[in-house]
Amino acid sequence: MAELKYAFYTGCSAKGVAPELYNSTKLVADKLGMELIELEAATCCGAGAVQEKDEFLALTINARNLALAEELGLDLLTICNTCTLMLRETKFKLDNDPELKEAVNEVLKEAGLEYKGTSEVTHFLWEVIDGVGLDRLKEMVVRPLKEFNIAPFYGCHIIRPPYLIGYEDPDNPKSIEMIIEAVGGNPVDHTARLACCGFHSFWSAEDKVTLRLTAMDAESAKEEKADFMVTPCPLCHTQLDAMQEEAEERIGVKLGIPVLHLPQMIGLAIGFKPKELGLEKHVISTEEIIRKVA
Amino acid sequence: MEIFKLKVYRYDPTKDSEPYYRTYELPVEKGMTVLAALFKAKEEQDPTISFRYNCRAAICGSCAMRINGHATLACKVQITHLLEKYDTDTITVDPIGNVKPLKDLIYDMDWLVDKLKRVKPWFIPKEPPPADGTEYRQDPYDHHRIDFASDCILCASCMSDCNALKANKDFLGPMVHSKAYRFIADTRDGEKQERFEAILEDLNLEWCVRCVECTTRCPKEVQPYENIIRLRIMAAEAGYKTPGEIHAEIFEQDIYNRGLLNEMLLPMRQEGILGAIKRAPFGIKMMLKGKVNYADFFGGHKIKRLEEVQKIYEVAKQKEKEVKIKLPQIMGVIYEDKRKTRKRPNYAETGGNE
Numbered sequence: 001m002a003e004l005k006y007a008f009y010t011g012c013s014a015k016g017v018a019p020e021l022y023n024s025t026k027l028v029a030d031k032l033g034m035e036l037i038e039l040e041a042a043t044c045c046g047a048g049a050v051q052e053k054d055e056f057l058a059l060t061i062n063a064r065n066l067a068l069a070e071e072l073g074l075d076l077l078t079i080c081n082t083c084t085l086m087l088r089e090t091k092f093k094l095d096n097d098p099e100l101k102e103a104v105n106e107v108l109k110e111a112g113l114e115y116k117g118t119s120e121v122t123h124f125l126w127e128v129i130d131g132v133g134l135d136r137l138k139e140m141v142v143r144p145l146k147e148f149n150i151a152p153f154y155g156c157h158i159i160r161p162p163y164l165i166g167y168e169d170p171d172n173p174k175s176i177e178m179i180i181e182a183v184g185g186n187p188v189d190h191t192a193r194l195a196c197c198g199f200h201s202f203w204s205a206e207d208k209v210t211l212r213l214t215a216m217d218a219e220s221a222k223e224e225k226a227d228f229m230v231t232p233c234p235l236c237h238t239q240l241d242a243m244q245e246e247a248e249e250r251i252g253v254k255l256g257i258p259v260l261h262l263p264q265m266i267g268l269a270i271g272f273k274p275k276e277l278g279l280e281k282h283v284i285s286t287e288e289i290i291r292k293v294a
Numbered sequence: 295m296e297i298f299k300l301k302v303y304r305y306d307p308t309k310d311s312e313p314y315y316r317t318y319e320l321p322v323e324k325g326m327t328v329l330a331a332l333f334k335a336k337e338e339q340d341p342t343i344s345f346r347y348n349c350r351a352a353i354c355g356s357c358a359m360r361i362n363g364h365a366t367l368a369c370k371v372q373i374t375h376l377l378e379k380y381d382t383d384t385i386t387v388d389p390i391g392n393v394k395p396l397k398d399l400i401y402d403m404d405w406l407v408d409k410l411k412r413v414k415p416w417f418i419p420k421e422p423p424p425a426d427g428t429e430y431r432q433d434p435y436d437h438h439r440i441d442f443a444s445d446c447i448l449c450a451s452c453m454s455d456c457n458a459l460k461a462n463k464d465f466l467g468p469m470v471h472s473k474a475y476r477f478i479a480d481t482r483d484g485e486k487q488e489r490f491e492a493i494l495e496d497l498n499l500e501w502c503v504r505c506v507e508c509t510t511r512c513p514k515e516v517q518p519y520e521n522i523i524r525l526r527i528m529a530a531e532a533g534y535k536t537p538g539e540i541h542a543e544i545f546e547q548d549i550y551n552r553g554l555l556n557e558m559l560l561p562m563r564q565e566g567i568l569g570a571i572k573r574a575p576f577g578i579k580m581m582l583k584g585k586v587n588y589a590d591f592f593g594g595h596k597i598k599r600l601e602e603v604q605k606i607y608e609v610a611k612q613k614e615k616e617v618k619i620k621l622p623q624i625m626g627v628i629y630e631d632k633r634k635t636r637k638r639p640n641y642a643e644t645g646g647n648e
């Protein structure tokens with residue numbers, strides 16, 4: 001088996017509001033045999049915000065992030081959908097436009113760096129499937145999540161747009177279901193499976209758009225009697241978990257559907273304690289899950 | 295002979311109290327499009343099915359519908375591809391989403407036209423044509439910037455699957471914002487300010503939640519999502535101080551000063567002291583859950599090698615004016631991971647922008 005060694009791009013969320021994602025990723029990756037070399041010099045990806053103001057600056061900053069992985073000779077692994085999109089967008093644009101690449105490299109040179117285009121950008125979700133492999137994951141399961149109905153929530157930027165993501169069919173992705181099945185859970189289909197959580201318009205349209213979407217998503221999982229939702233993105237997680245009560249207020253219905261980070265779900269199945277995975281750090285109570293896996 | 299099921303949304307408000315589905319069994323024929331299948335069902339089994347079409351060649355934009363949940367042109371997608379893509383024997387056809395269905399697959403277009411009118415989707419020259427009788431001239435790069443956006447066939451596939459529009463029907467939607475971009479970005483056009491005002495009313499442009507459904511659905515190369523981002527850049531350049539613009543500034547400062555975003559101080563900086571007070575209960579909730587990085591209140595930690603980033607800012611800011619970033623071509627492009635083995639096998643030919 002090829003060596004599973006990655007340049008680990010944490011993103012800001014896992015270092016800020018989602019410490020449980022950072023910790024559970026490290027634990028789970030280690031147990032699955034993935035070696036993560038943290039890029040301690042990496043910056044924020046801009047999250048689409050910088051991209052809406054200074055396109056060239058955003059590209060250059062992310063070219064630097066990519067160059068850091070290239071220095072290590074490793075592929076860059078993310079744990080956030082939006083980081084994945086921003087970094088892949090940068091890579092796509094630079095790799096397909098030699099003049100742009102040259103202009104970016106002229107800037108990077110001043111800081112003693114160069115973007116070559118030798119590292120790929122990948123996500124933890126994909127590496128569990130393609131790197132570790134589902135068979136190996138299955139072998140490691142000690143606590144199958146068989147009593148759980150689990151609603152996948154992909155989040156937009158892990159499937160769309162295909163010219164930048166292209167890992168699987170954005171109309172009918174299967175990766176999260178494959179992992180849910182591998183850890184013994186029952187994936188439930190629901191209308192918001194491929195929908196948007198609303199996060200990115202929060203500051204401009206909290207009431208008009210964001211919380212309405214959040215409510216629809218949680219309701220959709222609830223309707224299918226899911227025990228919890230699972231997502232590969234900390235931004236979706238913040239929106240669906242931390243903002244769920246605000247969304248409930250807007251629709252006047254109590255939903256209370258827990259949301260797990262992907263590595264937390266895997267972690268439960270491969271033998272970590274809920275506490276080690278930071279399940280108590282969620283806003284929507286995960287007590288029911290903790291009780292069942294005990 | 296292989297048979298598939300065509301499950302069609304049916305609704306005639308003059309007769310039916312509720313919409314329902316009717317399923318037609320048809321032979322799988324190579325090269326048959328969904329539109330052709332609808333014709334076959336109509337001709338051979340049920341003359342009452344109603345749908346719009348015209349060119350049958352993905353040009354007129356009449357035949358958009360939701361096929362297995364995703365909007366596209368019925369004359370563009372083939373049955374055999376879809377059966378493989380969804381690993382099914384049934385193709386479900388619904389009218390496009392976010393609009394009022396009128397009869398079966400036919401939807402109300404007035405609503406879309408009214409939205410479009412708000413951005414004046416026609417060319418308003420800023421000066422009379424050249425006196426020598428030639429046409430308006432444009433720099434090739436300036437033309438390149440609006441070339442893709444000009445290809446919109448108003449099929450509304452993007453409107454159908456737009457998440458912001460799903461949440462709020464007052465959102466102008468990707469088709470309309472994209473049309474506004476086509477003219478605002480046109481160097482020959484003279485009504486930029488009016489159009490900016492239309493798209494920024496109630497911050498409409500910033501309701502877009504960046505779900506990228508629009509670009510994923512678009513049967514042409516219009517790139518509505520990317521056009522919205524371009525519009526936001528142009529709005530910032532034109533001096534509009536929107537929440538999105540403030541947000542971008544905070545990110546830029548944080549990357550410069552520490553490398554990572556300071557999420558803890560974000561609300562305060564985004565919305566000022568009143569905002570911070572409004573958000574306080576939420577902050578306390580997060581604190582109680584141990585989701586707060588206390589160090590961040592005092593600036594927090596810095597990334598390593600921050601001086602590289604600061605140098606990059608300096609140089610990039612000087613250079614950015616002279617860099618002409620080309621719009622990427624995305625038609626038929628699926629991101630290719632250079633590690634060939636890492637591509638999911640279930641990616642059917644019909645995925646994404648064909």
Ligand code: SF4
Nearest residue numbers: 011012013045047083
């Ligand atoms: S997407 Fe968010 S978490 Fe990822 S680096 Fe950008 S700001 Fe940080």
Ligand code: SF4
Nearest residue numbers: 156196197198199200
């Ligand atoms: S709003 Fe949520 S689901 Fe949509 S793109 Fe952003 S993180 Fe993804």
Ligand code: SF4
Nearest residue numbers: 456502503505506508
């Ligand atoms: S990216 Fe924006 S405009 Fe496009 S579909 Fe999503 S919310 Fe709508």
Ligand code: SF4
Nearest residue numbers: 446447449450452512
């Ligand atoms: S932008 Fe694309 S999907 Fe939207 S109306 Fe125009 S052609 Fe159709």
Ligand code: FES
Nearest residue numbers: 349350355357369
């Ligand atoms: S019939 Fe004209 S686009 Fe399909």
